[in-house]
Amino acid sequence: MTRSPYEELSLAFGDASVPYLYGHDCTPALAGALVDRLAAGPAGLDAVLLVTDDGVRGHAAAVAAELARHVRVATVPLQAEERHKTLPTVQHLLESAVAQGLTRRSAIVAMGGGTVGNIAGLAAALLFRGTRLVHLPTTPVAAFDATVSLKQGVNLSAGKNLAGTYFVPTLIACDLAWLATVPRHDLLTGMAEMVKNILVAAPELEKKLVVALDGAPPDLRALLEVGVEAKAPFVAADPRERAGALIFEYGHTAGHAIEFVSGGTIRHGEAVAWGMLIAAEVARRRHGLAAPDVARHHRLTALLDLPAARTRLQALDRGAIRAALAADNKRGYGPCAPGEVLMVLLDGIGRPVPGPPGGPPLVPVPVSAVIDALEEL
Ligand SMILES: NC(=O)c1ccc[n+]([C@@H]2O[C@H](COP(=O)([O-])OP(=O)(O)OC[C@H]3O[C@@H](n4cnc5c(N)ncnc54)[C@H](O)[C@@H]3O)[C@@H](O)[C@H]2O)c1
Structure with a gap:
């Protein structure tokens, strides 16, 4: 055959x-x-x-x-x-x-x-x-x-x-x-979504990701499997990503604002990686995310060739980031006061902070707390 x-x-x-x-x-x-x-x-x-x-x-x-x-x-x-x-x-x-x-x-x-x-x-x-x-x-x-x-x-x-x-x-x-x-830098930062899957839903896939990325060239077949394995059960149950699958918005609140304000010069994956580091810092300060879990964020995003973008990140206009955060497309999914934005946060690896009873896993966070975490990077 x-x-x-x-x-x-x-x-x-x-x-x-x-x-x-x-x-x-x-x-x-x-x-x-x-x-x-x-x-x-x-x-x-x-x-x-x-x-x-x-x-x-x-x-x-x-x-x-x-x-x-x-x-x-x-x-x-x-x-x-x-x-x-x-x-x-x-x-x-x-x-x-x-x-x-x-x-x-x-x-x-x-x-x-x-x-x-x-x-x-x-x-x-x-x-x-x-x-x-x-x-x-x-x-x-x-x-x-x-x-x-x-x-x-x-x-x-x-x-x-x-x-x-x-x-x-x-x-x-x-x-x-x-x-x-795909240029190597974009290939690596493009893996931010895989890192996100591991941090938010599938910590057990970390080894598979690290091994796949270690190869020269990286093992794309294994990476595809990491992407699909982690996300598929959630989109099967929540195809419109309005409930449980909203966890895959992890890193995307700050990430989308960074990507948008940079005019796309900070690409989607790279922006999501920064967004996850910001979310980890917010969660450390507000939800007790433990230091080793924050360190795991830094260890995994370190695989993604991020430092190149740090100067561009720091140069972004903070007022424009605030405005983009205020227009985030998750508004209305849950209670959120003026001056706050809804975020997916973790209180442990693979453990999204629950939202309001019966609501999606989104937590209101003051925009100022997001900006403070950005300054901390
Ligand atoms: N659920 C969703 O629909 C979802 C999920 C994740 C991201 N997105 C969106 O996807 C966009 C980002 O996509 P992206 O990261 O694929 O980048 P992209 O589509 O913006 O492409 C980035 C660059 O790579 C080039 N490129 C594409 N394929 C290439 C190849 N094989 N070789 C060389 N260059 C190549 C493109 O021409 C472009 O210059 C964002 O707008 C984001 O919002 C949507």
Whole structure:
């Protein structure tokens, strides 16, 4: 029997289940499987809108060529920058899709990092009130974290991910060889979401992460498994990430504000890593997070090549950070007074501080306490 060139797992989001195909150097097989699976659905498949990240032109050309052997392909390149993760870019995509003659029998294929995935994901949810969506993630954040989520959000002028929806993709497929061109610094900081998974939900996976990162090159297959293993049970039970799965917002309150105020020059993973260190300091001061647990945050984030960004972090305008914190998209999930922001905090590793009875695991924290913790870094 011939071995399949890729492996397959199934991600559950409530009642929905999404196949995730992954392997190494298997682009033709993945492209073939993509077409076969979409064509086998009740709608068939008449065309694909391949939305590509400018940073992955070579990989995208190979995918486009493979897809074009089976189906009509139109390509829309996007600049994967935080300042373009906006509604006008979504509209540009929608206009392009219609101009290219997409129908209800077509699909949007998003190839790139989390930025392109979110823009194309929101466009897929809106086109004809829902068009099939395939994710081809090319960064660690996208492959190991963002695609293990139904959230599709874009930024407004006040802050990150303030407009969006939930949308179930039809398929996720990743040739891990695509990640080989991610610069090492971005590859490492992109692992912040994996560190987050360990700190907040799966401390037992720490060794697997450390061993996987130690290799040259890192063991991407093992890293994908760390991402999926930790998060999958939570999104299966809470597909809209509004209850138990909100713990994966750990590090994201301060992190999103840092990423947004930096204009995306401090990338998502890096910003989340700083956000977790800030959350640990807040929790030490306010919830008695023990010194060894704070030290574990520093030990794990030290694997991520952070120091390079410290000067940029310290240069960020504190007033702008306060404003971005005030616009955080978790507002309203629980009680929170003016001047406070809702955060996921830990009182031990793998132990989120509970929220109000029956409510999500979010704790109100004065914005001034977040800024104080930032100054402490
Ligand atoms: N639940 C979710 O939907 C979710 C989860 C995590 C992050 N996100 C979002 O994802 C975004 C961050 O995504 P990201 O970290 O993947 O970064 P990104 O998509 O912003 O990409 C960063 C840079 O890497 C380049 N790039 C992408 N793939 C590459 C490759 N294989 N080789 C070389 N360069 C490559 C891009 O062109 C870009 O310049 C943020 O906007 C964040 O909010 C969403």
